[in-house]
Amino acid sequence: MTDTTATPDTTGKGGGRRRLVISQEQIVLIVTALLAIGFALTLSGFATIGNLLALTRSVAILGILGIAMSVVVIGRGLDLSLVATMAVSSAFALQLMQHGWGWPGAAAAGMGVAIAIGLINGFIIAFVEVPALFTTLATGFLIFGLGRTFLLDGVITYLPPQAETFAWIGQGQLLGIPAPVIVLAIVALFVQVLLSRMTVGRFVYAHGDNVDAARLTGIAVRPLTMLEYAICAAIGCLAGLVMAASTASINMQIVNSTLIFDVILVVVLGGVSLVGGRGGVLSVLAGTALIGTLLNGMTIMDLDNNIQNIVKGAVLLAAIIVDNRLHPQDEETARQGD
Amino acid sequence: MNATNPPESGTVILRVENGSKMYAGVHALQDVGFDVRAGEIHALVGENGAGKSTLCKSIAGAIRLSSGRMSVDGQSVNFQRPGDALRAGVCMVYQETSLVPSMTVAQNLELGRERLITRLRPLNIKAQQQLQSLNFHVDPTVLVATLGTAQRQMVEIARAAYHDARIIIFDEPTASLTPEEKVHFFYLLRDLRAKGLGIVFISHALEEALELADRITVLRDGRHVVTQDASTLTREDLVRHMVGRDVQATHYGRRAGSDAKGKREKVLTVENLTMGNIVKNMSFTLYAGEVVGIAGLIGSGRTESAKIVSGALKRNLIGGGSVYLRGRPVRYDVPKQAIDDGIVYITEDRKLNGFFETMTVEENIHLGSLATKKGFRWFVSGRQRRELAGALAARLKVRAVSAGAKIIELSGGNQQKVVVAKSLIQEPAVVFFDEPTRGVDVGAIPEIHQAIRQLADEGKAVVVISSYLPEVLAVSDRILVARQGRIVEEFSAADASEDRIMFAAIH
Numbered sequence A: 001m002t003d004t005t006a007t008p009d010t011t012g013k014g015g016g017r018r019r020l021v022i023s024q025e026q027i028v029l030i031v032t033a034l035l036a037i038g039f040a041l042t043l044s045g046f047a048t049i050g051n052l053l054a055l056t057r058s059v060a061i062l063g064i065l066g067i068a069m070s071v072v073v074i075g076r077g078l079d080l081s082l083v084a085t086m087a088v089s090s091a092f093a094l095q096l097m098q099h100g101w102g103w104p105g106a107a108a109a110g111m112g113v114a115i116a117i118g119l120i121n122g123f124i125i126a127f128v129e130v131p132a133l134f135t136t137l138a139t140g141f142l143i144f145g146l147g148r149t150f151l152l153d154g155v156i157t158y159l160p161p162q163a164e165t166f167a168w169i170g171q172g173q174l175l176g177i178p179a180p181v182i183v184l185a186i187v188a189l190f191v192q193v194l195l196s197r198m199t200v201g202r203f204v205y206a207h208g209d210n211v212d213a214a215r216l217t218g219i220a221v222r223p224l225t226m227l228e229y230a231i232c233a234a235i236g237c238l239a240g241l242v243m244a245a246s247t248a249s250i251n252m253q254i255v256n257s258t259l260i261f262d263v264i265l266v267v268v269l270g271g272v273s274l275v276g277g278r279g280g281v282l283s284v285l286a287g288t289a290l291i292g293t294l295l296n297g298m299t300i301m302d303l304d305n306n307i308q309n310i311v312k313g314a315v316l317l318a319a320i321i322v323d324n325r326l327h328p329q330d331e332e333t334a335r336q337g338d
Numbered sequence B: 001m002n003a004t005n006p007p008e009s010g011t012v013i014l015r016v017e018n019g020s021k022m023y024a025g026v027h028a029l030q031d032v033g034f035d036v037r038a039g040e041i042h043a044l045v046g047e048n049g050a051g052k053s054t055l056c057k058s059i060a061g062a063i064r065l066s067s068g069r070m071s072v073d074g075q076s077v078n079f080q081r082p083g084d085a086l087r088a089g090v091c092m093v094y095q096e097t098s099l100v101p102s103m104t105v106a107q108n109l110e111l112g113r114e115r116l117i118t119r120l121r122p123l124n125i126k127a128q129q130q131l132q133s134l135n136f137h138v139d140p141t142v143l144v145a146t147l148g149t150a151q152r153q154m155v156e157i158a159r160a161a162y163h164d165a166r167i168i169i170f171d172e173p174t175a176s177l178t179p180e181e182k183v184h185f186f187y188l189l190r191d192l193r194a195k196g197l198g199i200v201f202i203s204h205a206l207e208e209a210l211e212l213a214d215r216i217t218v219l220r221d222g223r224h225v226v227t228q229d230a231s232t233l234t235r236e237d238l239v240r241h242m243v244g245r246d247v248q249a250t251h252y253g254r255r256a257g258s259d260a261k262g263k264r265e266k267v268l269t270v271e272n273l274t275m276g277n278i279v280k281n282m283s284f285t286l287y288a289g290e291v292v293g294i295a296g297l298i299g300s301g302r303t304e305s306a307k308i309v310s311g312a313l314k315r316n317l318i319g320g321g322s323v324y325l326r327g328r329p330v331r332y333d334v335p336k337q338a339i340d341d342g343i344v345y346i347t348e349d350r351k352l353n354g355f356f357e358t359m360t361v362e363e364n365i366h367l368g369s370l371a372t373k374k375g376f377r378w379f380v381s382g383r384q385r386r387e388l389a390g391a392l393a394a395r396l397k398v399r400a401v402s403a404g405a406k407i408i409e410l411s412g413g414n415q416q417k418v419v420v421a422k423s424l425i426q427e428p429a430v431v432f433f434d435e436p437t438r439g440v441d442v443g444a445i446p447e448i449h450q451a452i453r454q455l456a457d458e459g460k461a462v463v464v465i466s467s468y469l470p471e472v473l474a475v476s477d478r479i480l481v482a483r484q485g486r487i488v489e490e491f492s493a494a495d496a497s498e499d500r501i502m503f504a505a506i507h
C-alpha cells in the first residue's frame, strides 16, 4: 500500500474527496482574489480600468481555449494540436476574407477546417487506437506544416481593412464589456449547458470516468470521441477568430509559443482532472482568472520571460501534484468503493 | 515486523473500542467493539451496508474513525493512512482489483515499499521465493493484468506475507472463486492461522464463516450484535442476528411451466462460437421466458461467450461460429448494437466496467436509459431521472444514505444492485447476468433472484452465469455446464444436482 492517500479527514474518503474537489475551485478563486488585492496595493498600474480591461481581454482567449480543451480532458483525452488548429483555421478564414469572401462565409469555412481536423484527431484516437497524447502531438506538427504549405500564403495573415464588422468580436465592446469577454461568456454558457444539461455531455463524463463501463452501457464511445475533438477544435477556431480580430492579424508563430501549456495550465489548475470525468466549465474559469491575474501582474512588474516561465511551470507542477493527490491513479482509487 | 517472535496464540493483537464512523451525519458504525487474536480466523458478517467494510478499512488505516479507540498489542494507535497500519502489521486484501494491473507480480509485491531505484532481478528472485514458500504457482515476472481472480488473490496474500503482516483482513475474498479455488484458499487461511496470524474475513456465505472461523462477529446497522465462538452458532442464529428477526430459509419452487420448452419461442441461438482458445465451439439456445444457468469453472469460456454475443468481445472472424437472434444472423462490433437489439450483458466486475464512480446512484441508472435508442433524450431532465432511476432503484431495493448519494458511498452489495438496475432500465429482451449476486447479502440475494425470475416471467430470455452452484440451482429452469470453452452437459432443473454439475464441469 502506498502512502499517497488524500489529506486525511474525519468524514471519510468519498465525502471528503468530493468536498476537496469543490474546494479546489474555491481555493483557486481565493488565491486569485488575494493575488489581485496584493497587486492592486503594490503595483500602481494594476487597479486601473484600462489594465483590468486589458487583463480580461487577454485572458478571454485563454479561457475560450481552456474551455475547448476541457471538453476533451473531461473525456479523458488531451489535444496538443489545439493551438495549431486554432492558428491554421483562423488564418485560413482571414485569407478567404482577403480574397473577397464575406466574413460569415469565411468564418464558417475556417470552422469547417477546424472541425475536420478535430474529426481526424478523434478518428485516429478512437478507431486506430493511438493514445491521444501521441496523436495530437503528431497532428499538431502536420496541421502546422500542411497549413503553411497548402492553405496559407505567409507566416502572418492580416485582417483586410474592409472587415470592420468582423473586427468587432476582437475590438468592440458592449456596455463597456470587451467583446472577447462576451464571446467567452457565450462559449462558457454553451459548453456548460452541453456538459451538464445535455445527454451528450453526460456521456462525455461517463467516457472520462470509465471507458469500459461506458462502452458496456451502450454509449457509442468511438463516435463520441470524434465529437469531443470536433467540439474542442471548433471552439479553438473561435478563439483564433477572436484573436485575429483583436490584433487584426494572425501570426503562425503562435504555434511555437508556450500557449498550449498555458491552456493545459488553466484547465488542470481549476480542477478538471487529467484522469477524466471531473471538473467543468466553472473550474476552467477559475483557473483562467488565476493565471490571467498572475500573468498580468508579472507583466506590469516587467519580469522577464524566464522568470514568468519559472512561475508558470511551478504553478502547473503544483496543480498537477494536487490533482494527483485528489485523484490518485494507483491502487487507492480502486479501493475507494466497497 | 515481529515476525521472528510470533505472539502466543490467543492473545489479543488488535482491539477496537467504541468505534464510530459518521458519514454526512449518519452513523456507518456506532460504538463497535471488535478484537482480533493471534492464531484465529475471525469472520465478520452482516447485511449489505452493516458497516463491515467500514470497520475493516478503519482498522487498515484507509479511513479514520470519527471516534473510538484502537490499540495494537495494548498500545493505542491512530493510523493516518494504510502505510501506518502496514508498519504495525495490519494488511487488508480488498475485494477487487487492488493490485496495479500494469505492473508485474513482483513489483506488486514490493508496492508500498519501493525504494527510489529498484533492481529487477533481485526483486524477482525474492518474489519467487516468497511465492514458492506459500506454494503459489505464479510467475513473478508476468503482468498482473494477465492473471485470473484467484491468482490475483494469491498475489495479494503473498503481498501481505511479504510485508510480515500479523493481521490480514480479507473483504469478501471468496466471492469470485470457484469451489476448488475456495478449498485451496481455505487451506491457505488455516495455514496462516497456524503460523500465528490473526485473520479477519468478511463473507456473505454464512456456511463458509461457520465452517472456517473460530469466532464470528455480527454487525447490524453499524452496531455490534454478537461475537461468539463459531461452534456455538448455527446458520439460523446468524441470520437472525444479521437481520434482527427470523427469516425463512429461501427455497424457490421450480418456476411454473418451466419444462414446456417445446412451445416457447426460440430467441437466441449460438452455434459453434469460437474465440482464440478460450471459447471453442460453444453452442446453446435461449428461449423466451426461461432462465438458463451456466455453471463451470473459471476459464471455461462462459463470460467470454456472453461478451461475444453482447458485442463486448469479438469472435474469430473466420470459423467464429454464428449467432442468430430470432433467426436472423447477427455479429456485433460494439455493445451498443447489441443493446439496440435488446441484448445486454451485466458485468461480473462492477468496479472495472460496471459503474461510474464520479456519479450518483440515479445518474448511473439513468445513463443506462439514455444510452438506448428508446430512452435517448437530447436534454437531461432531473425530474425524469428521479422518476425512472428511482423506480428501478426501488424495484431492486437499493439502499443508500440519501437519494442523491454517490455510488462510491454505497456498500458493495448495493453497488451491485445499481449495476443491475442500470441494465434493466434498458428494457432488454435477452439478459446475461455474470455473477449477479457477487457481494450481495443473504437477505438481498433473494431480491436479485426475484428480479431475475420476474424478467423471465415477463417473457425475456435470461442467462445466469454463476460459480455458486446453489444459485444456479435456485434460479434456473435449465442448466448448462461449460468446460474448456464449450457446453458439455445440459440438465433440466429437475434433474440437476450440485454433484452432477460439478462432475460435468471437471470431467
Ligand SMILES: Nc1ncnc2c1ncn2[C@@H]1O[C@H](COP(=O)(O)OP(=O)(O)OP(=O)(O)O)[C@@H](O)[C@H]1O
Binding pocket: A012, A013, A014, A015, A338, B023, B024, B027, B028, B046, B047, B048, B049, B050, B051, B052, B053, B054, B055, B400, B401, B408, B409, B410, B411, B412, B413, B414, B439, B441
Ligand atoms: N464514503 C462514504 N460516504 C458516505 N457513506 C458511506 C461511505 N462509505 C460507506 N458509507 C455508508 O456506510 C454504511 C456501511 O457501509 P459498508 O461499506 O461498511 O457496508 P458493508 O457492511 O461492507 O456492506 P457490503 O456487504 O454491501 O459490502 C453504508 O450505509 C454506506 O452507504
Ligand SMILES: [Mg+2]
Binding pocket: A338, B052, B053, B054, B171, B411, B412, B413
Ligand atoms: Mg463491503
